[in-house]
Amino acid sequence: MNPPILSSLAWSLVRTWGGRLAGFAIYFQLVRVLAPEDMGLFSAAFAVFVFLEIFADLGMVQAVVQRPQVTPAQLNAVLLLNMLAAVLLTAVLWSAAPLVETLVGIPRLGAVLQVGCLTLLFSSAGFAQEAMARRRFEFRRLAMRTLFSTIVGGAVGVWLAATGHGVWALVVQLLVSSALNAGALWLRPAWSLRVRPDFRGVGQLACFGTHVTGMRLVEYAGTRGVELLIAMLLGPHALGIYAVGTKIHYIFMQLLGLALSDVAQSGYARLAADLDRLRAAYLSSVSAAALAATPAWAVLSAAAPEIALIAFGPRWTACAQVLGPVALLGALQVLQKFDTAVLNALGRPGLTLMLSAARSLGALLAVWLAHDRGLAAVAMAFVASQLLVAPVNLWLLHRHLKAAWRGWIGCTWLPLFGGCLAWIAMSLARDADAVAHATALVRLLMLASIGGATYLVALAALGRRQLYGLWFDWRALRRPSP
Template structure:
């Protein structure tokens, strides 16, 4: 990797981490406040709306952002064409949702969803104005402004949401937060644009871009089926209150996934794309990135699963205790997923999104089967079956990484298996500590940090003493960041 590209990637990684860590931590704090102010039904109604609107956003964006990043040369005409396509699709699809909102609410058996959908989908129309700008920021490794923009929008929209909740707005407080965040995010993107809109278009080049993005679109549709369709399924079969319990438990998993992996993957797609023509350097970057992510992220997910009961009650209150039954299997799934996320970024960077598409196709088949066999069961059984179905695709994922990317699975296993062993020891230490503390009448606010401290301390000690190679890899990344310009 050239010195300039290395600095760009490290700088991008730093600001992307700031956006994800800073922004998501602020989001999580605001989410915690809202969870204490609102009930499971309010969260369930809003979660059902978000699931529907997420489908719209997939079709509006079309995967064109990633296609712009991957493309070697991007002209002004192509950017204008992409912008026009995104905006046109958003107008058409939002109009259709507004018209058919009562039908969607009836199918999901959530009558109050109609008006929520009609207002919340405005965020999709607003976001369409920012897709191209955001893609160009990412392409140019200009993550600093993306991070600051996200932090500002998150803080202001969060305050708006909390204010509406205090005023008794219920689920509308969450709608207000989302729409406000979209307005601020897009406004700040255009305040410092990476390109300026004009009337020059290139529809032929746009069609070429669509051919690449169509594979990404298909992948995201299947990914929605894998990750978000369960929310629609729960709303229709178990009701919005149960969906609210699920939404809070899975939200902790989702935020953790964003904190620990999304920032790195965001930069990885851009960085891997630049190394695509040098397979040896590409593979070295893959091994290092996967090893570092496993060392940092896997223990976090395992610890999260182990302390889930205490975490949910401490943060959200006793009314959300059942959310722990969602968080535990989903966090364990996260520990498995985080080591394979670079596979998808690698396939896309090398122009092989069809491979990721095939993996997701298999995954959605497993997911559909898991929901079918748990139809009529309670939430706990449904979530466990769902997590197992998602994890079962892991062998196929790495088999294709070996075939298509030339990854040495033996070398990769050698790098990551000590992490999983250390995590097993860490989980055992936490369980033993919980058993010891159960004999003492202690507040949950004492038990939770005690369990967290024991788990983190045990893993860190094992890392320093027995997994020195991984430990040094992590230290090296932070040392490089310290000497790299932001």
């Protein structure tokens, strides 16, 4: 591999994982200090900020990165459009914040929106600079910027939270991080601002950006849109419990899903012309991921009370009613990362967008229908809505990958069945005296050991043929094609 590309890849990983791990560590510290109402209030405000940032960006960052050539004059046009959109959106949100507070029904939301909306200006100022840095493979610079802004902003937020400033600790943390991000990008500009903006080439960028914006809106509806709906229907306390309860699930998905999807996308694209090899690679990847990831999700679900207590403290034990069912869904969501990669490799991104839209719509309907039964019912309904889309997923794979659903069932039934057995064993063991009277950490270790042992016994008893087949498939895939 080319040394500059290898170095860029390494720094890209530092930027991605370093920033996320630092952010996760800071988040855990903040949650242990702040109350659920504060976390819920900020989550509702942040959902509004994310929604407006989609329109402030206009998909231009990705468009600039993808475009073969871009001139300084076009970059100035993009910067001007981003800033104009951000100023307009900031002004609208500032004026409409009291109305939004009334509609959502959360006290103090208006004030948080009016102060926090300044992040739109900071973020928009750095969009084009970040795009150029990515075009030039300046991932070391981006990595250091992300780590620095995350750590400094997080330190300020933790200090304010510890000194009793409540939700404003999160608002100030967001403002500081956003300002440092933008400032670090403009310390060494990628082009001159003296060049007159050229709007002639912006149309093509905007056309590409429209598709990016559509995809982001669909993803938003199934994530931040769900949180905003929970805030409106159940209030900030319930949203705080839900947001924190799904955080560990999100971390697991980031650690597992992001790495898997990136590798799978690159590997499947090379095999797109050979359907037989693509099918074999897909089934082998799904089988390996199911075998490796399923027991982790089973432990995360069955030991949700212990994990919530250890990670967030006693005031957050109610998070287990959200984390438990959502973690079980994670075992399927990791496998669906490969489905998306296959459909994209086959040139069917529209199908992945359709599936994402179906999941987002199902999630919103589930929250709406189950909200009057409490947060636990909402979590269960959310999981059910996502499971209902799974058969459509398999049908599309069967149609485009030919008989993939039979192979999918053949290579996933055992890990999923073993994971269910492990979950049942851990749930039954929880009532045993030795487990029930242990500390939370010891209880977690005991349950994880019981679940892991049950899973391994199930594989040894029923899955030796599948394990041997996976080994031979892996060796075959590693052989160079003739």
